Amino acid sequence: MKLEKLVGERFKERPSDCVVDSHALMVRGGYMKYMASGIFSSFLPLKRITRKIEQILREEMDAIDGQEVSFPVVMPAIIWQESGRYDSIGKELVRFNDRSGSPVVLGMTHEEAAVHLVREYGQSYNKYPFMIYQIQTKFRDEARPRSGLIRVREFTMKDAYSFHTSQEDLEQYYDKCHKAYERIFSRAGIPEVISIASDSGMMGGSVSHEFMLLTDIGEDSIVICNECDYRANMEAAANIVDYVRTAPSIDLEKVATPGKETIEEVSAFLGVEAKDTCKAVVYQQNKDDHYVVLFIRGDYDVNETKLTNYLGCDVHPATITDTCGLVAGFIGPMGITDNCTVLYDNTLKGVNNLVTGANEVGYHVKGLDMDRDLPGAEFHDFAKVREGSICPKCGKHALTVSRGIEVGNIFQLGTKYTKAMNMTYLDSDGNTQYPIMGCYGIGVGRLAASICEAYHDDYGPIWPIAIAPWQVHVCAVRADDAEVKAYADNLYNALQEKGIEVVYDDRNVSAGVMFSDADLLGVPFRVVVSPRNMKGGIVEIASRDKALKTSASLDTAVDEIVALVKTALNK
């Protein structure tokens, strides 16, 4: 590829709406162009990167007996009604009518399509297990796309669906897929991606893992134990408390706390610490606006995923009205209205001498003893894990909280979809059974952006060679010099003949422009042909990450560059 003919512009100034580096560099480097919120077109360099990622995905999915298929982008609403998700999913699912007025949807995930595709095929136990996958466009009408390709509305995803006749078989295959994912990320150049336990959310099923690239710009909070191998998404991380009473209980006492409505205000006013308060967090159920009051120790935050899972429905922060019986800012567990569901977090279990609301404007209560004053209260885990919390696996105070980008996930779905869509098979005893499913996703564009996020400097991406748009970038500095031009032309052709992917810059531009563009393209090896180098009888060879800076004589350059590329590819 001659750089002069490469469609797309590279430029100096960082676009103002880019907050993460991968976004800025991929726009500045002519990889992609913005079209609408969360919707981008790709130029050739990005297309070549995603093509290579897709090829790795294909090879690894095929290696675990996957069969590539293709599901539709536009699907009739009826199969989404069968699974129940037509109604349960919000506005992220784009719904519209076709010309005959029939409701249709844009595929945001393809469990329904997968079941639809194989439910006739899979009528006998001896067809199992099998796995089908596709690499295709998805559309999710996200409320807030952000961070360039990290979170978009339209994207390409590898999604795989496996079907089994037993939980054991699913688990065995799940492990195989887990290992395949590790190979994929390793081959793509980011072996540092880790897998963590995750919350299965509305996908259904029980066990699931997310593959995370740890980076400060990540959207997920990840809990990692420094002492053992426990790793979990914040949403799924169990919060362990080891409270022991140290002081005898004092008597209950109502105290005036005029205008002190937040934990900070109340604890400062009464001279106690946040951990010695019982805080009320109020939600409303989305389905009926019913109030849910969750009491939790004042120094902890609520993990709303845990709350949602416990209630079995989504919640939103409550709007406290005059008529609901709740006294905003002064809510306490004793004498609270019957008009709501009351829940207690584990952090309060057995605790005494707490300050809490008196359910009366301007008053709090001191001396709350959970055992004495609220006998029979049930405690559950609703709290967010904090830095330094106790590891649920090894029991040590060794949890840390980091940020990460979810680049892939795997779920044990169970029979949620096969049951809902009535996919059955006959087992060897002639009994009707529902197949057990697993599903496995990797976002292609997000992976590309994540790699860029992990490997870049101020000047541009530093692509791992396995996914780099090209392997070698030849710069002919002073291409107006006939000797330079002739040698570089020849080098370009010779490398291509040896099967090397080369981008060739023979524009008559200053060296600065040439090198800046090369930095933005992030090609692993840069070869500089120039009058100065010609005089010395050499070409310069440097790796994009600056680990390598060397030269080759004009005669042997082709072979040496080929050897370098081959060695790098084999690593």
Place this chain on the structure above:
RNA sequence: CGGGGUGUAGCGCAGUUUGGUAGCGCGCUUGGUUCGGGACCAAGAGGCCGCGAGUUCAAAUCUCGCCACUCCGACCA
């Protein structure tokens, strides 16, 4: 959905307070000079100032409405 911010040339921005000829830098075109980290000189092209109403002799600028984008949060299969 809640709270902020921004819409002026392909990109980055000034001009808006106090209404009066549409500006700057980068990029682009042409010619020339340069030449190893985003060169220089000269001459050019390029804007319905987000959209719609209103006020006014006169609106990028003031008023009202709408739209889009963006950031923080919520949501996220």
